[in-house]
Structures are given as structure tokens and as C-alpha cells.
Amino acid sequence: MGKAEPLPGTSDICFPEVQEWVSIENSARTVFSKYGYSELRTPIFERTSVFIKSIGDETDVVQKEMYTFEDRGGRSLTLRPEGTAGTMRAIANMGVAQGEERRVFYMGPMFRGERPAKGRKRQFHQIGVESVGKVSPAIDAENIAMLVDFLESTGINGFKLKINSRGSREDRKPAEDVLRKHFEDKLEGLCEDCQRRFTTNIWRMLDCKQEGCQAGIESAPDTFELLGEESCNYFRQVCSYLDKMGIEYVIDPRLVRGLDYYVHTVFEISHPGLGAQDAISGGGRYEIVVPGAKKPLPGVGFALGVERMLIALEALGKLKDDVSLTDVFLVSMGQDALDHNMTLASQLRAAGLSVAMDYELKSMKAQMRAANKSAAKLAVIVGESELEAKELQIKNLQTSDQATVAFDDVIDFVKSNI
Secondary structure (H helix, E strand, O other), rough: OOOOOOOOOOOOOOOOOHHHHHHHHHHHHHHHHHOOOOOOOOOOEEEEEHOOOOOOOOOOOHHHHHHHEOOOOOOEEEEEOOOHHHHEEEEEEEEOOOOOOEEEEEEEEOOOOOEEEEEEEOOEEEEEEEEOOOOHHHHHHHHHHHHHHHHHHHOOOOEEEEEEEEHHHHHHHHHHHHHHHOOOHHHHHHHHHHHHHHHOOOOHHHHHHOOOHHHHHHOOOOOOHHOOOOHHHHHHHHHHHHHHHOOHHHOOOOOOOOOEEEEEEEEEEEEEOOOOOOEEEEEEEEEOOOOOOOEEEEEEEEEEEEEEHHHHHHHHOOOOOOOOOOOOOEEEEEEHHHHHHEEEHHHHHHOOOEEEEEEOOHHEEEEHHHHHHHOOOEEEEEEEEHHOOOOOEEEEEEOOOEEEHHHHHHHHHHHOOO
């Protein structure tokens, strides 16, 4: 029978790799809760209008990357390409009173039909946060500090934090006019995407990674110099708060992020372990109009690619290679020993230990082979003589040391030696 492989651009995640995912997710829950964020779970697919309205119909995500289909009721649905739009739709439905703030985080699969690249799959996974309802440079800075806190909690270090400002929506038109004047005589040498973006979304030209476009990007005007005084002051306050919290950063005037909803603060974290496409996380402040809402909702947040975090951890040599689901392996020599071990297994699990055993009456050699394969630290060996003496043999599978332990002392002995 041939293998049923997953679709291209997707993959199965199984043991022991899945333990790394669980560790990252647990770190997220621990760190984000310290800042007052609670978990939100949204549907994997939404009405297409949620993304077009929120992300912007001229972005690459909407234009080229979304998985959109029509359901049996004739509704246009889209597998979520990112987490913010659906999160904002959910928060808008909950209602956010004037001056109220809602803090949520999410994690799960996203879907984009982008070019295959290292750490980028058509089904990928993100962890993200959103603080919605209030506008403050202090919230922006705290959001960035929380991102740094989370990365460090997972063991990722050696990253670079880049920040910039997109300014207010009122700043956008004058800045776009200056950028358009700069690029208008360079269009012929630019990539096809940038030629399209010149008309539809000129900010995205600054985010292009094509080699042939870099000279024009590097010589482009500093967008920060094109912003109004209010926007400049907002950004200076963000930087001041980061300085007070001891967060290291680099101001990158070419950093714009790729989505239309960003205003004011934008930021990105890169890591050298990812190669040329080195972004591991990004985010910023935004204003999003969800379908049915009269006014845009303000918020700030970020998202991280879990696959890309794992690549960074691998480059740092911090992926665990000794992961085990088993603390103790029970070896049963005979039916009476198996009966005894069924009871002992329940007692050990009730004490918080993970237990494995062979439920077939195989040879001692076969069971010890299975014990070693399970990566358990201890093997508890029970046979006829052990049952008569009411003492068990416990072997340390890493050091080969062996001890004889009375029935009543087994749980304490195992817990002290795990």
C-alpha cells in the first residue's frame, strides 16, 4: 500500500517534534498572561470580506496569496491568511466601549499560497497578540517588550529588533506623493510587482526584496522625515519607553510592513539563523474597519511564525534531542507480574509520572529493548521472585545502576530519581 503524503506545502507534526511546539505554545501562554492577555480562538475560515476590508484589497496577501472558495450557500469564504482580521472581527462582535481595552492572544494554522521558501509553507502556524481599543505609545512599547520577553523565554537570542513609523493616515498622502516622484523615473528597471505597486500601494515598494529594486529603495527619501510633528512625537515616545525598559532596537526607515492597516509604530524581529528571509516576527499599530462597523478599531499587535522560531532554535543548537514521553517503563515477567504492574502503573500515574509498559508477555530481552526505545529513565522489573519478596528491581537506563526497592517505597524512589 502506497503512502498517503500530505499536500505540498503542508506537513504532519508528530512526536518528538511536536514537543517543541508544545513548549513554545506553553511559553506563549505563560508570558502573555503576565501582561494581562487571554486566549481567543477564531474560526479557520471567514467570509472573504473580513480580509479584503481589513487587510486591503491591494496587498499581496489579498491579490495573490489567499485561498478563497465558494461554499454550497454561494458565500465567498477564505482560509485565514493571518490572525489579526479575524481577531478584530471577533472583538468587534464582543463590543469595545469607548476607552476600554481588550487584550487577547491566539495561535493556530494560517494559509497562504506564496512561493515556497525556508520556514514558509502554504499551511503555516502563527502565535499572535492584539491589544485593541486604546491608542498610546506606552502600549506600543510594552507590546514590543512582551515580544522580546516571549522570544527570550523560548531560548531564542541573538535577534535584531527594527522599528519605524508609518505615521498617521493624514501623513500618508503627502508621503506617497514624495515616494511616487522618487520612483517614477526608475520604473523600467524594477520588478513586475513594484511596477504594479507604484500605482496601487507604493509603500510596499520599500518592502521589496528583489535585488534589482534595492538601489532605488536605498536612495528613497527617509519616510520619517515626511511625517507630521504629531506622528514624530508619538514615535519618539515609543523609543523613549523602549530605552527606559532596556530594549535594544534599530530604527529602520525602510521598514513599512506589508499590510494597509498599519499606522504609527511598525516593528520586525530578524534572526541570522533563518538565512536571507530572516524575519521571525513582525507587527505594529493599526486601524482596522471590520465589516458592519462604522468606525475603525485601533489596536497594536504582532505575530510570530512558529516554523521560523524552530529554525532559529535549531540554528542556536537549542532543539532538544532527548525528548521522552515516558518516565518509567514497567517490565513484567509473567502473567502475575503483568497483573501487578497494571495496578502499579495506575499508582505511578496518579503520582504525576508518565508510564509505559509492554502489555504482551514477551521475553525479558524484548521488553528491555522496548524500555530503552521509549527513552524512559527508569525500568521497573517485576517477576515471580519480586512478587514473593514484595521488592522490585529498578534499573536506571542511563547509568545501568540497579536497586532493590520495597513495594511501599517504589513511588517515592521513582520520583526522587526521575
